[in-house]
Amino acid sequence: MRILLVEDEYLIADAIKASLERQAHHVDWVKDGRSAQDALAADRFDLTVLDLGLPHKDGMDVLRDLRRSGDKTPVLILTARDAVQNRIEGLDLGADDYLAKPFDMDELVARCRALIRRSNQNADPVLKHGDVELDTASQSVRYKSQKIELPPLAYQTLQVLLERQGRVVSKNDLSATLYGWEPEAESNVIEVYISQIRKKTRNDLIRTIRGVGYIIDTETV
Numbered sequence: 514m515r516i517l518l519v520e521d522e523y524l525i526a527d528a529i530k531a532s533l534e535r536q537a538h539h540v541d542w543v544k545d546g547r548s549a550q551d552a553l554a555a556d557r558f559d560l561t562v563l564d565l566g567l568p569h570k571d572g573m574d575v576l577r578d579l580r581r582s583g584d585k586t587p588v589l590i591l592t593a594r595d596a597v598q599n600r601i602e603g604l605d606l607g608a609d610d611y612l613a614k615p616f617d618m619d620e621l622v623a624r625c626r627a628l629i630r631r632s633n634q635n636a637d638p639v640l641k642h643g644d645v646e647l648d649t650a651s652q653s654v655r656y657k658s659q660k661i662e663l664p665p666l667a668y669q670t671l672q673v674l675l676e677r678q679g680r681v682v683s684k685n686d687l688s689a690t691l692y693g694w695e696p697e698a699e700s701n702v703i704e705v706y707i708s709q710i711r712k713k714t715r716n717d718l719i720r721t722i723r724g725v726g727y728i729i730d731t732e733t734v
């Protein structure tokens with residue numbers, strides 16, 4: 514999934530970015546409030562991790578303006594340890610969760626996972642389609658109860674399609690989720706990931722909608 518990280522402290526940001534990337538998320542990082550606002554206006558993110566004390570524009574103001582504009586991107590705010598008032602204000606302004614600094618990196622990662630799941634209305638950490646199962650907690654995929662290995666970006670592609678089951682995901686959307694602002698390696702990489710998934714699972718798991726994108730159809734029971 515694609516996450517916007519807004520944090521002006523380099524050491525903390527580096528640690529957060531590394532932890533989230535180990536969980537197969539793509540992280541785009543900005544260091545001040547105004548850049549955060551621009552990024553959120555221009556791009557779609559699955560989640561924003563927002564520090565409150567930021568240069569140029571306070572995190573609280575970024576959050577307020579985001580919600581006023583009707584944007585529902587899930588937001589996890591990072592607050593100071595004893596700033597209870599900050600947390601209350603943040604939640605009232607539409608933050609979905611908060612963590613007080615200093616926090617445990619595993620907890621941050623778990624909360625991010627839960628927020629993304631909730632926003633996609635998936636209560637279960639295991640995403641399923643027939644005999645294909647993807648466990649977002651252990652980052653493993655099973656086909657017919659057997660563990661299969663997928664390269665990281667193919668895994669992410671499968672996760673996005675399973676999270677948005679029943680909806681067509683455009684190639685541009687997929688590529689933005691996997692690469693964010695980094696230019697993708699080659700224009701046909703998405704096709705490569707799709708074919709890797711098909712080879713390891715079923716050929717008919719993912720349908721290509723020519724010229725539009727890809728879909729995993731909702732299961733008919």
Ligand code: CA
Pocket residue numbers: 520521522564565566567
């Ligand atoms: Ca700060």
